[in-house]
Amino acid sequence: MIPAAFDYLAPTSVEDALAALAEHGDEAKVLGGGQSLLPVLRMRLGDPSVVVDLGRIDALRGITDDGDHLVIGAMTAYVDLIASEAVREHATVLTKAVEEVADPQIRHRGTVGGALVHADPAGDVAAPILALEAQLVITGPGGERTVPASDFFTGLFETAVGDGELLTSIRIPKHTGWGGHYEKFVRVVHQWSIVAVAATVRTEGGTIAEARIGLTNMGLTALRARSVEQALVGCEVSEAAIGAACASAADGTEPPSDLNGSADYRRALAPVLTRRAVLAAAGG
Amino acid sequence: MMTRISVTVDGSTYSDEVEPRMLLVHYLREVVGKVGTVIGCDTSNCGACTVHLDGVSVKSCNLLAVQADGHEVSTIEGLARDGVLHPMQEAFRACHALQCGYCTPGMIMQSLDVVRENPTPSEEEIRKGLEGNLCRCTGYHNIVRAVEQGAAAMAGSRTADVMAGE
Ligand SMILES: Cc1cc2nc3c(=O)[nH]c(=O)nc-3n(C[C@H](O)[C@H](O)[C@H](O)COP(=O)(O)OP(=O)(O)OC[C@H]3O[C@@H](n4cnc5c(N)ncnc54)[C@H](O)[C@@H]3O)c2cc1C
Ligand code: FES
Ligand code: FES
Numbered sequence: 001m002i003p004a005a006f007d008y009l010a011p012t013s014v015e016d017a018l019a020a021l022a023e024h025g026d027e028a029k030v031l032g033g034g035q036s037l038l039p040v041l042r043m044r045l046g047d048p049s050v051v052v053d054l055g056r057i058d059a060l061r062g063i064t065d066d067g068d069h070l071v072i073g074a075m076t077a078y079v080d081l082i083a084s085e086a087v088r089e090h091a092t093v094l095t096k097a098v099e100e101v102a103d104p105q106i107r108h109r110g111t112v113g114g115a116l117v118h119a120d121p122a123g124d125v126a127a128p129i130l131a132l133e134a135q136l137v138i139t140g141p142g143g144e145r146t147v148p149a150s151d152f153f154t155g156l157f158e159t160a161v162g163d164g165e166l167l168t169s170i171r172i173p174k175h176t177g178w179g180g181h182y183e184k185f186v187r188v189v190h191q192w193s194i195v196a197v198a199a200t201v202r203t204e205g206g207t208i209a210e211a212r213i214g215l216t217n218m219g220l221t222a223l224r225a226r227s228v229e230q231a232l233v234g235c236e237v238s239e240a241a242i243g244a245a246c247a248s249a250a251d252g253t254e255p256p257s258d259l260n261g262s263a264d265y266r267r268a269l270a271p272v273l274t275r276r277a278v279l280a281a282a283g284g
Numbered sequence: 285m286m287t288r289i290s291v292t293v294d295g296s297t298y299s300d301e302v303e304p305r306m307l308l309v310h311y312l313r314e315v316v317g318k319v320g321t322v323i324g325c326d327t328s329n330c331g332a333c334t335v336h337l338d339g340v341s342v343k344s345c346n347l348l349a350v351q352a353d354g355h356e357v358s359t360i361e362g363l364a365r366d367g368v369l370h371p372m373q374e375a376f377r378a379c380h381a382l383q384c385g386y387c388t389p390g391m392i393m394q395s396l397d398v399v400r401e402n403p404t405p406s407e408e409e410i411r412k413g414l415e416g417n418l419c420r421c422t423g424y425h426n427i428v429r430a431v432e433q434g435a436a437a438m439a440g441s442r443t444a445d446v447m448a449g450e
Contacts, residue, residue, distance in 0.1 A: 001326050002305065002307070002310075003305040003307075004305065005303060005304075005305050006304055006305060007304060008285075008304030008348070008350050010353075031348075031351075034346060034347060034351065035328070035346060038307075038328070038345075038347065038348070039327065039328055039346070041305070042307075042326065043326075053350075053351065079340075102416065103331070103416025103417075104341060104394070104397060104398075104413060104415070104416060105334055105341045105342050105343045105394065105397075105416050106328070106343070106346075108337075108340045108341060108342055109342055109346070109347070189412075189415040190329075190416055
């Protein structure tokens with residue numbers, strides 16, 4: 001299928017990109033890696049009259065160490081995130097999740113920022129970002145503002161990024177020494193998550209001191225499983241103890257029903273996948 | 285509004301006016317004439333259209349031609365040299381890794397990406413590396429064998445080059 005016609009702009013700075021967005025208003029659409037936007041344009045689920053490609057803005061790409069945070073440029077491709085030793089060391093749950101996204105060709109093009117702004121509830125990047133309590137840096141005509149991950153996902157395919165704004169970077173507090181695991185449940189490889197769980201935990205001498213859990217595809221947005229996080233504190237690293245603490249993983253969620261599974265099926269999956277994710281993250 | 289792009293495809297540089305909405309795969313097939321790269325789906329799932337952009341694999345149905353402006357594209361048509369198949373093409377032939385052959389251009393381009401990352405991939409690494417490429421005929425078994433054999437042949441020819449002092 002062929003997209004509807006549009007004009008194409010390829011600015012080389014954030015300022016020029018913002019100016020293009022200001023000029024064209026809601027007629028304009030931002031192009032990141034294109035791995036979700038191209039399918040949208042081809043199926044004509046969207047028909048912007050101007051496409052603003054961020055692909056030539058070098059400043060939006062790369063991972064830097066800012067003391068107690070890692071700063072990931074919004075246009076950093078999945079493949080570069082996976083290759084980053086710093087992310088693997090200080091935010092291992094994110095590396096593990098991104099390794100499970102789509103297939104190698106899509107991981108060469110797709111970007112961390114594009115995935116977050118697309119905000120598909122079945123996407124694999126949001127749950128680890130919630131679990132790591134990241135900060136999302138949004139730049140608009142009035143300058144920069146920072147939104148905590150817990151306020152970023154506002155609804156189905158909706159985020160705090162407004163018209164005329166860009167997600168420019170993601171600030172991740174270093175979780176040095178924390179274990180991390182992403183447990184993705186699919187029937188065939190290279191499928192979107194039916195349900196998945198991002199877990200990052202800090203252990204002290206065989207018990208869990210702190211835990212953060214993000215759920216993928218258990219509602220309109222990725223979610224934190226806060227009751228599980230609390231139940232895990234002080235929990236011995238054993239299958240039985242962790243399993244009991246994870247029993248409430250689906251509480252309060254409203255997962256979708258679709259061809260891959262009913263809402264009840266997803267509610268049954270969540271505690272099981274959470275137990276597996278936490279056990280793996282705790283090295284148990 | 286037409287946009288002028290300049291793209292190097294299989295070693296030759298092309299300069300063309302294109303509509304921004306033109307997909308890279310359509311540019312390769314309809315403008316440049318590289319019909320070896322095929323389209324197998326509408327959802328970017330099948331991988332038949334896989335080419336290399338600046339040396340790494342991408343699905344050319346999921347990229348605009350304008351995004352390739354100033355970059356280098358390699359397709360299945362650029363692999364053979366003077367009528368001699370590339371070792372990976374030869375391995376697909378020798379291992380019966382194709383039946384209808386429709387997935388083959390993409391499979392071979394992605395197989396080369398697997399070997400670029402890891403010159404001696406295990407069976408599991410090959411299967412994971414090809415997860416974005418669908419084959420409706422072979423059941424994948426002979427494709428995996430072919431990638432093993434192609435990777436070994438490529439390693440062998442590199443060793444031979446070194447021994448010949450190249
Ligand atoms: C076959 C296939 C399988 C897939 N499987 C998975 C999977 O298993 N798991 C998964 O998580 N994802 C999957 N994806 C989606 C993939 O991860 C996308 O790459 C990602 O969702 C979007 O990132 P992108 O950089 O390509 O963004 P784009 O497609 O370019 O953009 C997505 C949206 O975000 C906006 N946008 C992009 N960047 C910015 C920015 N910096 N600021 C403001 N707005 C911006 C765009 O306007 C658009 O609305 C799959 C995609 C395909 C085609
Ligand atoms: S045609 Fe590109 S993935 Fe199917
Ligand atoms: S050989 Fe027919 S699709 Fe693979």
